[in-house]
Amino acid sequence: MNPLVPVARLDVRAHACPVTWVKARIALSRIGEGEVLEVLLRDGEPRENVPRSAEEDGHRVMRLEPAPEEGEGTWRAWLVRGASMEDRAWP
Amino acid sequence: MALSDAEVGRYARQLLLPGMGEAAQVILREARVRVTGGGIALAPAMYYLAAAGVGTLWIDDPDEVKPGAGAGFALGPADLGRPRGAALAEFARRANGLVVADPFRPGSRPTALLICGASLDVSRAIADEARLLQLPHVVADVDGQGGAATSVPLGAPCYSCATRPGLGAAPTAEGGATVGALAALELILLLTGASLEPRARRIEVFRGTPLMRATTRQPGCACAGPAAAGLAP
Numbered sequence: 001m002n003p004l005v006p007v008a009r010l011d012v013r014a015h016a017c018p019v020t021w022v023k024a025r026i027a028l029s030r031i032g033e034g035e036v037l038e039v040l041l042r043d044g045e046p047r048e049n050v051p052r053s054a055e056e057d058g059h060r061v062m063r064l065e066p067a068p069e070e071g072e073g074t075w076r077a078w079l080v081r082g083a084s085m086e087d088r089a090w091p
Numbered sequence: 092m093a094l095s096d097a098e099v100g101r102y103a104r105q106l107l108l109p110g111m112g113e114a115a116q117v118i119l120r121e122a123r124v125r126v127t128g129g130g131i132a133l134a135p136a137m138y139y140l141a142a143a144g145v146g147t148l149w150i151d152d153p154d155e156v157k158p159g160a161g162a163g164f165a166l167g168p169a170d171l172g173r174p175r176g177a178a179l180a181e182f183a184r185r186a187n188g189l190v191v192a193d194p195f196r197p198g199s200r201p202t203a204l205l206i207c208g209a210s211l212d213v214s215r216a217i218a219d220e221a222r223l224l225q226l227p228h229v230v231a232d233v234d235g236q237g238g239a240a241t242s243v244p245l246g247a248p249c250y251s252c253a254t255r256p257g258l259g260a261a262p263t264a265e266g267g268a269t270v271g272a273l274a275a276l277e278l279i280l281l282l283t284g285a286s287l288e289p290r291a292r293r294i295e296v297f298r299g300t301p302l303m304r305a306t307t308r309q310p311g312c313a314c315a316g317p318a319a320a321g322l323a324p
Binding site (some may be wrong): 020 | 093094097100102103106107112113114
């Protein structure tokens with residue numbers, strides 16, 4: 001079995017709450033259930049809030065670690081999409 | 092098409108609401124809503140639709156702006172004498188530069204209507220037109236400081252079936268704001284498919300307390316025809 005690897009990558013280091021989580025949530029909605037999204041975050045509020053919001057929304061935080069190679073104060077989160085997001089159509 | 096960075100920033104908090112998300116926001120962006128009826132709820136309803144990101148708003152209000160006619164939050168002294176449709180469209184564009192807002196022109200093809208009738212008869216006539224055109228619609232009726240919002244998805248019992256006389260009190264600005272906001276929310280839920288059952292419903296607000304009931308078809312009503320089953324061409 002292949003190890004889980006990200007199928008998409010998102011950099012929200014230029015954004016502040018709540019846009020950090022909104023962008024992550026939109027990116028999660030574009031991948032399949034069980035697939036992994038890699039998110040680059042700034043330390044502090046984004047590192048705390050994005051993983052927490054992801055778990056509250058039914059996703060799983062697979063990794064959360066410093067990523068100094070991406071820049072000072074950068075963290076990397078791997079979010080596994082849960083089953084909570086529904087596709088929508090016109091009524 | 093995906094949301095732009097500007098749209099994500101603008102609608103960030105709305106995108107986090109239950110039932111919302113990128114797909115629902117795109118549906119709102121693609122919607123073309125005719126806001127009509129000339130009632131006191133029209134301006135607040137239009138404002139909320141614009142703020143929520145309904146992509147195209149057509150304001151159908153040919154009257155002139157008159158003193159003391161409500162919508163003071165949207166229209167100022169400089170607007171007196173202007174066509175209300177044009178003045179309100181300008182206000183909507185100022186409220187959200189990402190939406191298109193213009194006075195309604197005959198021949199425009201809305202995807203839904205928000206009806207804020209100045210009287211029940213006006214609302215009935217426009218709602219019947221919307222039913223025959225097979226367009227989902229929500230009707231805002233202001234009654235004193237409260238009123239009702241009636242949601243009519245395709246094939247649902249019509250507004251005439253759903254409505255019932257209220258107190259008959261003179262509409263107030265507070266009632267217009269309350270019912271206008273409620274009707275705009277109902278239309279947003281209807282368009283995005285985010286509303287819970289029953290989707291054909293009437294929410295009445297009396298003394299600040301909302302009461303929701305599912306609407307039912309009156310025996311013999313014309314709305315029980317093919318359009319009711321979504322089968323009409």
